[in-house]
Amino acid sequence: MADKQQSRKEKELGLTGFIVKPMYITMKQFIKAIVNRPQTILYPWEKMALPDAFRARPGLVFDKCIGCGICMRVCPTKCIDLVEVDDLKKAEGEEVKKVKRPRVNVGRCMMCGYCAEYCPTDAMIVTHDYELATYNREDAIFDPYRLQYESRPGLEVHINEVLPSELGKEGVAPRRRTEHKDLPVLEDKKCISCSRCAKDCPVDAVKMVEVGVNEKGRPIKRPVFDAEKCVSCETCVEVCPKDALTMEEVL
């Protein structure tokens, strides 16, 4: 019978590798756990220190929100929808307006924070409120009032960018992405001058301008978009009855 060939390392593994080394490692771990304390966090009594970038359920700053619906469109799980609610009361005697505000089904939310990233006015924020268990599904739906959360600087999330050519240069910090903006573009043939885009624009960036008269003597109106005011929310594209508007990247 041929002798089994064993490398030197394999032979050494016998006593040191299987007995001495594991004993040493476990004793080291044991002393570490005695001197410090075990890794375990006793959850209901102790809670983890949350990092600043922690993203739990979305929160809403009610007054900042313009009701544009970007959060609703960008949500990957489609858990946000816009509802018409009464505006918060400001002063006595003032008439309470109806406003559009997001409503979030937290049971479906995956806490990605995209709504806060894309919010043009930083009304949508990420919160540290992660204990969201409820007894029924209705309780998991947060209406705009319940969604409110006090904002503080760490909770606002921005999409920051820095150009590759700027990397490594002095004094260049990542900045908010403002230069590239998608704007609605009109296909002139399809427009029927209904001015719904102007009515529904949340920031009043659309103005109807008269460009002539038709054969019946009625004025022909075409929308003009204010690139400064526009927040690229696509509301006008959605409401257009004749699909005359499309979003295009404006460089």
Next chain:
Amino acid sequence: MYLDLWGLVGGLVHWLMVDIVGTILDWLHLYALADWLGSPGVLQIVTILVVALIILIVGMLVSITLIWQERKMLGRFMDRVGTQVGPFGLFQNFADAFKVLVKEYIVPNAADRLIYPLAPILIIGVSMAMFVTIPYSQGFYMSDSDLSVILTLAMFGVIPFAVLLGGWASNNKYTLIGGMRAAAQTCAYEVPLLLSVASVVVLTGSLSLNDVVAYQQENVWMVVPLIIGFLVFIISMISEIERVPFDLPEAEAELVEGWGTEYGGMRFGLIMMSEYARAFVGSSLVALLFLGGWAGPTFGIIPEGLWFLLKMFLVFTIFIWARAALPRVRTDQILHICWKRLLPLAAINLFIAVFFKTMGWF
């Protein structure tokens, strides 16, 4: 300093039976009954019963503390917290005991009706009976037999028989394999175990645990001349009480719970308990035979039993450490280790002991 258990309980029983109950019976004119209760035979029987009860309760409490120590320390070895109920998690074992107490007692259909209920009684009874021979200090013991070392190891020898019976009576493939393995392993490891004990007996010249400890108090702890025997004894003892890395009889990955698979309810709890009772007896044997028992600086204040318990807990810490660190050995490896490694080492150790004795050094 030590507590004289027999003297204390004897005095207490005498006071209770003669002075209090006897006086009341005399007052009732029941002189014959009072005389019978005060006779030496009755007093001795009651004293023995009370001492046995105290030893059993102390042994059970120490065993339960061992379970707590294992759960807590194993947790630390794995970077966990361990048991949580009560102060330092001390009440967890009592909670578990209450839980298994209220469970239903189920007998499998195919099980042997006679032997299936009998085997756990044998296992638990033998494990608890081993408390009898363990002396905690010069005065705190149940029996001071001249052959207590042999008696303890003989009771260890009954366990594989009972385990095999229980495994066979459950009529389950896992229990049968587990019982076979337990029998093979424990029978094999008794040989190096007894050989290393023999070396201690050769040096101390006595089979009584009290005498062995007294000899070590006067001379030197047996771990110094017989370090090889100490290691062989510890390894064999780990195998004897079926703990990791020699827990083949209840290898969770292969056999569900080994020979105890079919036992449920309080029987399961007591079988678990008896394993730790045997661990207690095993680690106290190591402490008594090799580490000087209750030998230690007492300064006139510290009880001797404290030193013994401290050494016993330290030995059990080594068992826990081995459990945390080492993987389970294979079936062929376990007998290989026993016959090819431990037996020659034990024999060499015995030769060393005989050499020391003939040279007259000890």
